[in-house]
Amino acid sequence: MSDEKRGVRRVFDEIAADFARTRQRPWPEIEAFVEDVPGGDVALDIGCGNGRNVPLLVGACSRVVGVDFSRELLAIARTDNPDAAFVCGDGTHLPITAGVADVALCVAVLHHLPSTAERAALLDELHRVLAPGGRALLSVWAIEHSAFDGERDEIRANDNDTYVPWTDHDDGTTHDRFYHIFERDELRTLLEASPLGVERLDLLNGNYYARLVAPEG
Template identity: 30%
Template sequence: MDRKYAEYLLEKTRQDYNLIAREFSNKREEIWGETRFLFDDYLIFGEKVLDLGCGNGRYFPLFEEKEVDYFGIDNSAELIKIAKEKYPQAKFHIANALNLPFPNNYFDKVYSIAVFHHMPSEEFRIRFLKEVKRVLKPGGLLIILVWNLWRRDILWKMIKYTILKILGKSTLDFKDIFYPWRKICQRYLHCFTKRELKNLVEEVGFKIQELGTTKGTSRYHTNIFLIARK
């Protein structure tokens, strides 16, 4: 993917989430039950933790249960505004995942829930992971979850954008799609496979601890999760 187009997609994603922030937040009030083990099994009391792409802060109560030193960041000013309204006791900041405002070796764990699939181009995905690695302490954990988009209800979109790419009529990469939020905007998504996610994380120098798929309440709603150590 052309770098300028990737930069455009990053900005588009930021603007899209600012546009839909209130509606999106209302649909993201509850914690996905199938993701709870990522917090119950891995969070340790008193750790310093980054919630990278925290959105409206909906996972903050799980961090609060373990009394961690919590930092939540997102590049959507509107979502951060909502997060601060909901949880004024938490530390939420507007920040760019590709240029994290933290020193080296700062966090015990970095969580990134349903964010990485919005990152366009392999260049920016690698940069994202390198920034996470930079701010993690030696031995720290990355806990990442992306939507599993290899499902029947959006297969036709995969086919459509693949054909356009082959015909030279799309500037997206293979496995990229636009997915609508109602009739308001078309969100950019990359359709990760478990192997692709594993290879990217290992390329940056992480050691994979666990890789799998969560099952949601619907057969269409599954996620890929990965846990890796610096």
């Protein structure tokens, strides 16, 4: 695991309780995806965090598994979601059997990976765990996000890598998290180089949302 990834995991372990308090409801874009796709036997939430999207999946599929590399966030997710299973794992090496998932979420994960190779590896893993015809929703922060107003030139000059601070709501301490901020063309190129099909790619509320499908056969 790279130093950047270790740093991201350490920060999310440190801010887990505060992060979870601010992440209680699914985003509308995720609700819309789960409503649109057929349900199935198994759903995965890759980078599930505190499990706020898990209840949506529990309502759509028979079995739900959340994966995250932050043990502190997983502990919260397990407590809040007794109807799902949770495992600690890295999105680039998922501890999941191939071809089992009919539905998958990968929300706000890809942009924390520090290299193109690791981002491609996550997409390969997403393809591996999806059943033929399985659907996935992937989201990343977009360079158009209002959080980057006045900073885009600086971010682009640093190959779109930056650090975004999290300020604890209780004690005011600041924790810097690594992000790779995506341009549309870069994300589309990365997705189209993967084995997954791209059904649509939208910019919504400062995030890119890609609806992906695993090829049949």
